[in-house]
Amino acid sequence: MREKNAELMTGNEACAEAAIVAGMRFFAGYPITPSSEIAEVLAGRLPREGGVFIQMEDEIGSMAAIIGASLAGVKSMTATSGPGFSLMQENIGYASMAEVPCVVVNVQRGGPSTGLPTLPSQADVMQARWGTHGDHPVIVVAPSTVRETYDWTIKAFNYAEQYRVPVILLLDEIVAHISEKIALPPREEIEIIERQRTTEPPEKYLPYRCYESDIPPTADFGSGYRFNVTGLSHDESGFPTNNPMKIDALYRRLNRKIEQHRNEIIAYKKNFLDQADFCIVAYGSSARSARRALQEARSQGVKVGLFQPYVLWPFPYEVLENIAQQCTHFIVPEMNLGQIAHEVACATKRRVIKINRVDGGLITPSEIFERIKNVSV
Amino acid sequence: MFPYEHYLRYDKFPHIWCTGCGCGIVLKAMLRAIERSKISKNSIALVSGIGCSSRTPGYVDFNTLHTTHGRAIAFATGLKLAKPELKIVVVSGDGDATAIGGNHFIHAARRNVDMTVIIYNNHIYGMTGGQASPTTPLGNRASTAPYGSIEPSFDISGLAIAAGASFVARSTCYHATQLDKLITRGLLKRGFALIEALTPCPTYYARPNRLGTSVDMLRWYKDNSIAVERARKMSEEERRGKVIIGVLHDTERTEFSDEYQKLIKKMKGKRR
Ligand SMILES: Cc1ncc(C[n+]2csc(CCOP(=O)(O)OP(=O)(O)O)c2C)c(N)n1
Numbered sequence: 096m097r098e099k100n101a102e103l104m105t106g107n108e109a110c111a112e113a114a115i116v117a118g119m120r121f122f123a124g125y126p127i128t129p130s131s132e133i134a135e136v137l138a139g140r141l142p143r144e145g146g147v148f149i150q151m152e153d154e155i156g157s158m159a160a161i162i163g164a165s166l167a168g169v170k171s172m173t174a175t176s177g178p179g180f181s182l183m184q185e186n187i188g189y190a191s192m193a194e195v196p197c198v199v200v201n202v203q204r205g206g207p208s209t210g211l212p213t214l215p216s217q218a219d220v221m222q223a224r225w226g227t228h229g230d231h232p233v234i235v236v237a238p239s240t241v242r243e244t245y246d247w248t249i250k251a252f253n254y255a256e257q258y259r260v261p262v263i264l265l266l267d268e269i270v271a272h273i274s275e276k277i278a279l280p281p282r283e284e285i286e287i288i289e290r291q292r293t294t295e296p297p298e299k300y301l302p303y304r305c306y307e308s309d310i311p312p313t314a315d316f317g318s319g320y321r322f323n324v325t326g327l328s329h330d331e332s333g334f335p336t337n338n339p340m341k342i343d344a345l346y347r348r349l350n351r352k353i354e355q356h357r358n359e360i361i362a363y364k365k366n367f368l369d370q371a372d373f374c375i376v377a378y379g380s381s382a383r384s385a386r387r388a389l390q391e392a393r394s395q396g397v398k399v400g401l402f403q404p405y406v407l408w409p410f411p412y413e414v415l416e417n418i419a420q421q422c423t424h425f426i427v428p429e430m431n432l433g434q435i436a437h438e439v440a441c442a443t444k445r446r447v448i449k450i451n452r453v454d455g456g457l458i459t460p461s462e463i464f465e466r467i468k469n470v471s472v
Numbered sequence: 473m474f475p476y477e478h479y480l481r482y483d484k485f486p487h488i489w490c491t492g493c494g495c496g497i498v499l500k501a502m503l504r505a506i507e508r509s510k511i512s513k514n515s516i517a518l519v520s521g522i523g524c525s526s527r528t529p530g531y532v533d534f535n536t537l538h539t540t541h542g543r544a545i546a547f548a549t550g551l552k553l554a555k556p557e558l559k560i561v562v563v564s565g566d567g568d569a570t571a572i573g574g575n576h577f578i579h580a581a582r583r584n585v586d587m588t589v590i591i592y593n594n595h596i597y598g599m600t601g602g603q604a605s606p607t608t609p610l611g612n613r614a615s616t617a618p619y620g621s622i623e624p625s626f627d628i629s630g631l632a633i634a635a636g637a638s639f640v641a642r643s644t645c646y647h648a649t650q651l652d653k654l655i656t657r658g659l660l661k662r663g664f665a666l667i668e669a670l671t672p673c674p675t676y677y678a679r680p681n682r683l684g685t686s687v688d689m690l691r692w693y694k695d696n697s698i699a700v701e702r703a704r705k706m707s708e709e710e711r712r713g714k715v716i717i718g719v720l721h722d723t724e725r726t727e728f729s730d731e732y733q734k735l736i737k738k739m740k741g742k743r744r
Pocket residue numbers: 522523524525526541564565566567568569592594596597598599600605
C-alpha cells in the first residue's frame with residue numbers, strides 16, 4: 096500500500112471516484128437521500144474529465160438517458176434510492192433486453208414507499224434481482240466498506256461491459272455515508288474491461304449475432320453501423336419477431352449468458368470457515384457487524400466462520416451447499432425481514448437463524464454474538 | 473421520383489399500419505426532409521417510444537432506437553449528450569409524448585436539447601385500441617370515453633412553445649409537402665424543434681366519432697386548416713375549431729449540448 100494514495104472518503108465519494116477510474120463518462124440522475132452525494136461529486140468531476148453530468152426530470156428519464164448514452168459507446172451510470180429505484184425498473188428491463196451495459200447504484204433506505212429516507216436498510220435485495228418484469232439477466236453486487244465500494248464500482252462496470260447487462264450496485268446508508276481512510280490502488284494495477292466491439296464490416300453486422308460466446312459484439316450508435324434496437328423480442332438482426340423459435344432462443348440466451356458464467360461472476364470472502372461448525376452469511380453493512388461478532392465469538396472458542404458474498408446475484412448456491420457439508424447452522428443478519436436468509440435456506444437445507452432489523456437501526460455485533468452463543472450451547 | 477428506396481428497409485415490409493393510416497405520410501415527409509437537409513444516414517439517430525407512430529424507426533435505414541412508452545426523448549437526450557455529432561430525430565404519438573412522456577417532453581424543450589421531435593397527433597391511442605389521449609378533443613368519443621371526453625385537451629404546439637422549444641410548427645397529412653418543408657426547418661434548427669403532424673387514424677379515431685374514411689379526414693384537414701399568417705389577423709371567434717398550420721414559433725436560444733461542451737472546454741483537465 097502506498098500511503099501517499101491514502102484518502103479519507105465516504106462510500107458515496109468512493110463510488111463516484113471509482114466510476115471515473117472505470118471510464119464512466121456519462122451520469123444522469125435525480126436527487127434522493129442517501130445517494131445524492133454521488134451526483135454532487137460527479138456534477139463537479141465529470142466536465143473536468145470530458146464527461147457529461149445531467150440532472151434529469153426524474154429517475155425514469157435518468158435510466159433512459161444512461162441507456163441512450165451507453166448505446167453511443169459511453170460508459171454510463173445513475174444513482175438513486177428506493178423510490179427512484181422503483182421508477183427505474185421498466186428501463187432496467189429495457190437494458191437487460193437490449194443488452195445495454197450500464198451501472199445503477201441503489202443506496203438502500205427503508206421501505207416500502209418513502210419509508211426511511213435517512214436510515215439504513217437492505218430491503219431491496221429481491222427488488223434488485225426481480226424488480227423489472229419478466230425473466231431477465233442482471234448482476235447485483237453489495238460492498239460492505241468504503242474500499243470495497245471503490246473496488247466493486249469498478250468491477251460493476253467491468254461486468255456490465257463484459258456481459259452486456261445492467262449491473263446493480265447495492266449500497267446502504269451506512270456504507271454510503273461512513274468515512275474511512277482507504278489506500279487507493281495505483282491505476283496501473285486496476286483491471287478495466289471494455290465491451291467487445293464488432294470486427295465485422297457494417298454491411299455484415301448483425302447486432303445480436305453471437306460468435307464464440309452468448310454475448311454478441313457491439314457497435315456504437317453513429318459509428319457507421321446502422322442497426323435497430325428495440326425492447327420487443329427480436330431476432331439477431333435486432334428487429335421485432337413473432338417467431339416462437341427465435342423468441343425462445345432470445346430469452347434463453349439472455350439468461351444463459353449470466354448462468355453460464357456464474358462461476359466467473361460470483362465473488363465472496365470466507366473467514367475461518369475451515370474449522371467452523373456454524374456459518375454467518377452477511378453482506379453490505381451487516382457484514383461489518385458480523386466481522387466484529389466473529390472475532391468476539393472466536394476469542395471465546397466458538398467455532399464459527401463468516402461467508403460474505405460480494406455478488407448477491409447470481410447467488411452462490413453451490414458454494415453455500417458445500418459449506419453446509421460441514422456447518423450445521425447458518426446465521427443470517429440482514430436489515431430486512433429475511434430476503435437472503437431464504438436463499439441460504441434453499442442452498443444449504445440447514446437450519447437458518449435469521450437476525451432481522453427493519454427499524455432503521457443497524458444490526459449490532461452484540462446482537463449477532465448473542466445469537467451465535469445461543470446456537471452453540 | 474423521390475428515392476425512397478435509399479432510406480426504406482423494404483425487407484421489413486409489410487408494415488403494421490392499417491389501410492388509410494396517416495403514419496406513412498409523415499414517414500415519407502420525414503424522409504424527404506432528411507434528403508433535403510443533406511444529413512447522412514449514418515449521422516441520424518431515429519428514436520421512438522411505443523405506439524403505432526413509434527413503429528416508424530423499424531422501416532427506415534438509420535441508427536434506429538425503439539424505446540419504452542413515453543421515454544424516447546429521455547433516451548435521445550442521453551444519446552445526444554454522449555455523441556453531440558449525432559442528428560437526433562424523435563418520432564412519437566400524442567399519448568407517448570404528452571401523457572406518459574409529458575415530463576420528458578417539456579424538460580427537453582426547456583433545456584433546448586438539439587433534436588427534431590415529430591409528433592403524430594391522431595387524437596387517440598391507436599396501438600392499444602382507441603382509448604382517449606390528452607389530445608382527444610372535448611366531447612369526442614374514445615373506447616375509454618364512451619359518452620364523449622369530458623377532459624379539455626392539450627395543444628401540443630402551445631405546450632412546446634411555453635416550455636421553451638426553439639422551433640415549433642404544425643401541419644397535417646393533407647399538407648404533406650408543407651410537412652416536409654417544416655421538418656426540414658426543424659432539422660436545420662440548432663435546438664429543440666417540434667413538428668406536430670395531424671395524422672388520421674381511421675380505425676380508432678374516425679370510427680367512433682363518425683368522421684368517415686381517411687380521405688374524409690384529409691378533406692377535413694384541407695377545409696379547416698388556416699395558415700398561421702392569416703390566423704394572426706383573425707379574431708378568436710373566427711379561429712375556433714380551426715387547425716392553424718405553419719411555423720408557429722422560431723427563435724434562437726443557447727442549446728444544451730453546446731453549453732455543456734463549453735463547460736467541458738473550460739473545466740477539462742483542471743485539478744480539483
Ligand atoms: C408503461 C406502458 N404503459 C402502457 C403501455 C401500452 N401502450 C402502448 S402504446 C400506448 C398508447 C399509444 O398511443 P399514442 O402514443 O398516441 O400512439 P399511437 O399508437 O396513436 O400512434 C399504450 C398506452 C405501454 N406499452 N407501456
